[in-house]
Amino acid sequence: MDILKQRFQEKAAALFQENRAMLKEHGDLIIDQVAVRQMFGGMRGMKSMIWETSQLDPHQGIRFRGYSIPELRKLLPKAAGGQEPLPEGLFWLMLTGDLPTEEEVVWLTAEWKKRSAVPEHTFKALDAMPKETHPMTQFSMAILTMQTDSIFAKRYSEGLPKAEYWDAYYEDTMNLLASLPRVAAYIYRRIYKDGDHIEPNADLDWAANFAHMLGASEHPDFMSLMRLYLTIHADHEGGNASAHTTHLVGSTLADPYYSLSGGMNSLAGPLHGLANQEVIKWILEMVKELGTETPSDEQIRQYIQDTLSAGKVIPGYGHAVLRQPDPRYMAQRSFAEQYIENDNIVNIVWKLFTIVPPILQSLGKVKNPWPNVDAHSGSLLMHYGMKEFGFYTVLFGVSRAMGVLSAGIWSRALGMPLERPKSLTSAAVKQFIAKTTVQE
Numbered sequence: 001m002d003i004l005k006q007r008f009q010e011k012a013a014a015l016f017q018e019n020r021a022m023l024k025e026h027g028d029l030i031i032d033q034v035a036v037r038q039m040f041g042g043m044r045g046m047k048s049m050i051w052e053t054s055q056l057d058p059h060q061g062i063r064f065r066g067y068s069i070p071e072l073r074k075l076l077p078k079a080a081g082g083q084e085p086l087p088e089g090l091f092w093l094m095l096t097g098d099l100p101t102e103e104e105v106v107w108l109t110a111e112w113k114k115r116s117a118v119p120e121h122t123f124k125a126l127d128a129m130p131k132e133t134h135p136m137t138q139f140s141m142a143i144l145t146m147q148t149d150s151i152f153a154k155r156y157s158e159g160l161p162k163a164e165y166w167d168a169y170y171e172d173t174m175n176l177l178a179s180l181p182r183v184a185a186y187i188y189r190r191i192y193k194d195g196d197h198i199e200p201n202a203d204l205d206w207a208a209n210f211a212h213m214l215g216a217s218e219h220p221d222f223m224s225l226m227r228l229y230l231t232i233h234a235d236h237e238g239g240n241a242s243a244h245t246t247h248l249v250g251s252t253l254a255d256p257y258y259s260l261s262g263g264m265n266s267l268a269g270p271l272h273g274l275a276n277q278e279v280i281k282w283i284l285e286m287v288k289e290l291g292t293e294t295p296s297d298e299q300i301r302q303y304i305q306d307t308l309s310a311g312k313v314i315p316g317y318g319h320a321v322l323r324q325p326d327p328r329y330m331a332q333r334s335f336a337e338q339y340i341e342n343d344n345i346v347n348i349v350w351k352l353f354t355i356v357p358p359i360l361q362s363l364g365k366v367k368n369p370w371p372n373v374d375a376h377s378g379s380l381l382m383h384y385g386m387k388e389f390g391f392y393t394v395l396f397g398v399s400r401a402m403g404v405l406s407a408g409i410w411s412r413a414l415g416m417p418l419e420r421p422k423s424l425t426s427a428a429v430k431q432f433i434a435k436t437t438v439q440e
């Protein structure tokens, strides 16, 4: 058994027993109640699932196993000479709850390298799709084509006992994470670089090798950006759409390939991960319409008003849970302050930070007027020359896979059952209201 799997097994076995005992003693305690408003309002705030890898506070933002993003930027192991955290370290942390040592991260980088082969038929299936197919469609489909290699599916069909589900889920997760950068880079080069693919470089860590295979930028800081980017997008507790979808599909014991592909389809929505492409698209349209890359505050204000008057949302702003500027936005801003000098698009992103919130606030209905993670990411990629914004959500997806799949291993280890909440018709809710208000 490898060192990470062993560490996980110890932690998971202990928590499994603790949870069993807790459920026996306190299983009937009421932890939450559901308002009619929540049933019609996308289940906001309803406590309804267990997710070990991270937790989101509306004011503090995301904490991965208790660590904030600024803390992780300091504490996670880094590449030699690098200043940004290695995403491998975050995966280790999410899975075990412990910060890894440098040696452990070196081991994980090497392990993913060993497992990084992509089946030939995946490339063939991608090549058979029209090039103009959206990169997220290609990504999701590519993940499904690799399902032929699922160890979970194979072992399940051979009679895998329940106590070993997590073990097979772990194997698939490690193989998937190892191969996703290659698949994503293949899609990028296929669509935007005439299929001129770049072989992996075995000397590089997971994120740097991804940056290398993308071949989008020669700048060494692009590798640092990828390390930070892939770390901060990984997880945002369990209720967000991509996490919840992956979790739901996994609860049927569909293997990690099916689950992740489902999660990626969720990420592809403009209210979720696709917002990173929408932000840059919107900014570039603004620049084009105004005829300048250095618009005045007044011009930007008017453009925002026009967007809202057209019945559209301001992409990159607002959040279902957060009520403060997103720490993932702030981390990217701090990266830009450190690495980038005077970039027009970055400057627009910073101007929006002060101009958008009062306007959204004045609408009187937006619960969070602050920027989310997607408001900043595209401007950094643009800076290093990766201008193909249709691809941006795939980058988000490669990172998000780490969070949702490590959470999936936990779900299998903790014996989480098939997810099956209760739905009601509108008529049933009305009947409930009539009965309840008469009783009052």
Ligand code: CMX
Residues within 6 Å of the ligand: 240, 270, 271, 272, 273, 274, 275, 312, 313, 314, 315, 316, 317, 318, 319, 320, 321, 360, 365, 366, 367, 368, 372, 373, 374
């Ligand atoms: N621009 C304009 N209107 C907005 C808005 C924005 N950025 N954010 C929220 N609103 C509107 C909502 O559309 C809603 O309007 P209606 O009542 O007319 O339907 C109202 O304000 C209340 O919404 P809310 O409770 O504040 O926000 P929700 O929890 O319903 O939605 C989110 C959250 C993210 C979907 C929404 O803020 C939004 O559409 N933002 C823009 C898209 C975006 O950036 N998504 C990425 C989120 C991060 C991620 O998942 O990657």
